Amino acid sequence: MAAPEDSLYLGFDFSTQQLKVMAIDGTLTVVHQSNVQFDSELPEFKTQGGVHIHADRLTVTSPVLMWIQALDLLLDKMKKAGFDFSLVKALSGSGQQHGSVYWSTGANHTLKHLDPEKSLGQLMQESFAVADSPVWMDSSTSPQCQYLESTLGGATTLADITGSRAYERFTGSQIAKIQQTRPDQYQNTERISLVSSFAASLFLGAYAAIDYSDGSGMNLLDIKTRCWSEVCLEATGPGLGKLLGAPQPSTTVLGCVSPHFVARHGFSEDCRVVAFTGDNPASFAGMGLREGDVALSLGTSDTVFSWIRDPRPALEGHVFCNPVDWQSYMALLCFKNGSLTRERVRNECAEGSWEVFSTALRDTPIGNHGNIGFYFDVVEITPSAVGVHRFDRHDNRVSGFSAQVEVRALLEGQFLSKRLHAERLGYRIIPGSRVLATGGASSNKDILQVLSDVFDAPVYTKDVANSACLGSAYRALHGLESVESGVPFSDVVKNAMEPKLAVTPNPRAKEVYNQTLKRYAELEDRILQET
Numbered sequence: 219m220a221a222p223e224d225s226l227y228l229g230f231d232f233s234t235q236q237l238k239v240m241a242i243d244g245t246l247t248v249v250h251q252s253n254v255q256f257d258s259e260l261p262e263f264k265t266q267g268g269v270h271i272h273a274d275r276l277t278v279t280s281p282v283l284m285w286i287q288a289l290d291l292l293l294d295k296m297k298k299a300g301f302d303f304s305l306v307k308a309l310s311g312s313g314q315q316h317g318s319v320y321w322s323t324g325a326n327h328t329l330k331h332l333d334p335e336k337s338l339g340q341l342m343q344e345s346f347a348v349a350d351s352p353v354w355m356d357s358s359t360s361p362q363c364q365y366l367e368s369t370l371g372g373a374t375t376l377a378d379i380t381g382s383r384a385y386e387r388f389t390g391s392q393i394a395k396i397q398q399t400r401p402d403q404y405q406n407t408e409r410i411s412l413v414s415s416f417a418a419s420l421f422l423g424a425y426a427a428i429d430y431s432d433g434s435g436m437n438l439l440d441i442k443t444r445c446w447s448e449v450c451l452e453a454t455g456p457g458l459g460k461l462l463g464a465p466q467p468s469t470t471v472l473g474c475v476s477p478h479f480v481a482r483h484g485f486s487e488d489c490r491v492v493a494f495t496g497d498n499p500a501s502f503a504g505m506g507l508r509e510g511d512v513a514l515s516l517g518t519s520d521t522v523f524s525w526i527r528d529p530r531p532a533l534e535g536h537v538f539c540n541p542v543d544w545q546s547y548m549a550l551l552c553f554k555n556g557s558l559t560r561e562r563v564r565n566e567c568a569e570g571s572w573e574v575f576s577t578a579l580r581d582t583p584i585g586n587h588g589n590i591g592f593y594f595d596v597v598e599i600t601p602s603a604v605g606v607h608r609f610d611r612h613d614n615r616v617s618g619f620s621a622q623v624e625v626r627a628l629l630e631g632q633f634l635s636k637r638l639h640a641e642r643l644g645y646r647i648i649p650g651s652r653v654l655a656t657g658g659a660s661s662n663k664d665i666l667q668v669l670s671d672v673f674d675a676p677v678y679t680k681d682v683a684n685s686a687c688l689g690s691a692y693r694a695l696h697g698l699e700s701v702e703s704g705v706p707f708s709d710v711v712k713n714a715m716e717p718k719l720a721v722t723p724n725p726r727a728k729e730v731y732n733q734t735l736k737r738y739a740e741l742e743d744r745i746l747q748e749t
């Protein structure tokens with residue numbers, strides 16, 4: 219039996235700007251990392267931030283052959299660094315969500331007969347009916363979104379089935395646009411993959427299934443039956459079910475790595491390929507979330523992941539099948555007004571100093587004397603609103619707060635919004651619930667104290683750089699072990715770097731914020747009606 223440190227597990231992340239890889243051993247220790255930056259290392263594709271923004275400023279694509287050549291480059295880099303591929307027992311990965319790849323007729327045969335004497339870039343030049351894959355930054359498919367929602371009977375019906383209302387970046391509308399505007403290329407397509415299942419297909423040497431979790435980001439999968447929704451397929455394009463193949467659980471071991479990788483790079487022929495998934499589901503796995511947990515990534519925009527068992531899809535946010543527990547779900551909410559808004563208020567109300575900002579939080583009471591603020595410097599995603607709106611304890615609009623009250627109103631408002639919208643999607647604070655905070659603001663304990671008080675839960679911090687890669691490597695290990703023993707993911711990662719307890723909620727906070735949350739929801743509705 220190989221010692222744990224002699225067995226390696228790989229996690230790849232085909233993200234927007236780069237291709238990354240992380241290797242862990244059987245003790246979950248990271249033993250190797252590498253990456254390929256698309257713009258600088260594959261300049262012949264002339265991308266900016268890994269994409270091409272077209273003249274209409276709405277269409278955004280990435281060259282699929284760039285992703286393929288990046289994989290050739292990355293594996294060569296690893297070999298030059300002395301990485302021993304023969305120790306890899308399983309690999310998995312992730313891809314930017316919603317992007318789509320259109321394999322041309324005959325590509326499956328090419329995948330099954332990859333000459334190890336040649337690179338993937340040389341072998342797959344003619345394998346794609348669409349050279350420029352639409353990616354998640356595209357917003358050119360509003361007509362297709364409107365058609366899909368109206369065909370389904372409205373946004374709410376579509377959200378109830380697929381976990382989200384129609385979004386321009388979601389794959390269903392992107393496929394519909396290709397079919398309508400490039401019928402010859404659609405006709406020459408024998409398979410459609412997501413970026414995640416496209417990457418898995420390269421390693422597998424055959425078309426890989428779309429997994430339930432990343433498939434939830436297409437407006438095509440019924441997230442309760444985990445099958446394609448026939449009505450959504452019919453509203454999108456002819457013969458689409460056959461082109462997509464059947465979706466599979468995210469824990470599926472798809473098979474062994476293609477002979478191309480054995481002969482060309484020295485992989486073991488027994489190395490298993492575990493289904494790839496979306497970057498956010500992979501990050502969810504990398505953070506080691508468990509039922510009742512909610513994770514906040516506090517960055518330029520703030521992202522909220524929560525583990526939910528009973529989903530309540532809404533017109534905001536997204537419910538995806540859970541990548542590590544096929545009977546559960548994960549919710550994803552995006553908030554555009556994040557750190558830039560926090561920095562603006564720090565500059566205007568705290569002399570540009572985080573220390574003065576923290577003092578303001580320590581010197582103002584829980585509940586902020588009933589003052590509530592909404593700070594949408596740019597058009598917010600959740601909810602769709604804009605502008606700064608302030609209310610006093612009697613729900614009267616006011617034009618301003620004192621500097622210290624403004625600082626607390628900003629943070630209470632941002633965290634009340636996150637709790638309100640997460641609960642609307644089905645998140646529930648249960649005994650043992652944890653808030654996991656990552657990103658820049660998670661280093662400020664006074665900010666975390668407000669977060670802990672609003673959620674009435676302890677806040678932990680965890681350095682989750684490259685969480686999508688790490689989550690993919692964990693999933694590779696779990697996929698292999700679950701075949702042999704059915705062990706749950708949480709058992710496989712239980713020795714992973716435990717998050718660090720940062721703060722616990724003030725006992726008085728629960729009563730205050732349960733009341734404030736109701737007022738916040740009513741005032742948000744008022745803003746939405748007025749604007």
Ligand SMILES: O=C(CO)[C@@H](O)[C@H](O)CF
Nearest residue numbers: 234314315354387497498
């Ligand atoms: O569109 C998104 C999620 O819905 C983005 O987070 C992409 O997954 C980034 F690749």
